[in-house]
Amino acid sequence: MLGSGAQFSRRSRAIAATGDKSWASLSLAWMRPGDSSCASRPAKPILICIVRERQIMEGRSRIFVALAILAFLAGLGRPAFAQSDSGDCISIFYRTKDAACLDRLVATLDDAQPRIDNGTIIGFFAALFDSAPELRRKLLDGVRSDRAAEFYLVALRKADLADEARRFASARKLENAAPADVTPLKTVMPVSVAMDNDLLIGAYMATGDLSYIDHILENLRTSRDGMAADAIRIGLVMGKFGGAGTPGRPNVMIIAACRKYGCPKNQASRDMMRAMTIASAVWAIGSLAKNDAGIKQELDRFLQNDPRLAAIFASEQNAFANYLTMLTLWTVKKDDALDAALTGYERLEAADTLFKPDSLVQPSEKKK
Secondary structure (H helix, E strand, C coil): CCCCHHHHHHHHHHHHHHCCCHHHHHHHHCCCCCCCCHHHCCCCCHHHHHHHHHHHHHHHHHHHHHHHHHHHHHCCCCCHHHHCCCHHHHCCHHHHCCHHHHHHHHHHHCCCCCCCCCHHHHHHHHHHHHHCHHHHHHHHHCCCCHHHHHHHHHHHHHCCCHHHHHHHHHHHCCCCCCCCCCCCHHHCCCCCCHHHHHHHHHHHHHHCCCHHHHHHHHHHHCCCHHHHHHHHHHHHHHHHHCCCCCCCCCCCHHHHHHHHHCCHHHCCCHHHHHHHHHHHHHHHHHHHHCCCHHHHHHHHHHHHCCHHHHHHHHHHHHHHHHHHHHHHHHHHCCCHHHHHHHHHHHCCCCHHHCCCHHHHCCHHHHCC
């Protein structure tokens, strides 16, 4: 029988530790019709049984939500520029104005999957259409496919070029292809939608206008201390490993965030999504700053003007450096003290409580 609480707990831990969703199918099979359940229990303990079932179901839901968010971060939640074949040249297009690079990007639009919008590409073309009327006309006149036209229509509306969007939609018979009531690009201020980060990053790539980066950083500036620290930590891990999990370690960081910020009724709460949106921003801006002097200077200026966030950022960078050191040691010597130190970091424990030297001393050594 699949139904004991201990068995379910082991399966939940297996999902968290391995990321293998095949464990979830075993969990879903638990308590199916015909299995031992509350319905077959004596009357007196049935309330206890029902409460226990509900607790297990809620725990299972948190695991599934965390797995879904992990998938989100591994796909749509990651900075979208990293998914484009022309990403390297597009990221510096505002400096080079490379026509061949633009041609390669335009060519990818024809084969883009339906109903999936790349925020960076939309932001890029929205800013380009707004700032370069002649190039806009050339691109609109030369559009080769309905899929590319759909991208252009969304970009026109994002650029707040309403008349141009209506004419283009009518000419291409795309009046219903994209929502007309979109938030104009220049007023987008990310809060809890990661794609808003991508829109603004794309706009920066097209124009070099650092105000778009400032709009992204504003979300971090207005966040409370704990959320800022957690988001920075998750963003640093994402930037290093390409996702919110460390290779060879249990994927518990997003589960910890889900528990802290809430994932009720199988849905991430607004606080949870805001933390993930800020984490995505930290990842994206940190990645771009490595090769973009303008973004690096803007990030430095931002932190210099906000001592609170500068202190949080420095603390998390120090904790992350310690984490990487401990991770290297752990790969060689998987002892309990190192594992506990790493787990504390992954569970989003406060940076000032992590990696204390005495916590890494083996019990036998403490007795000496």
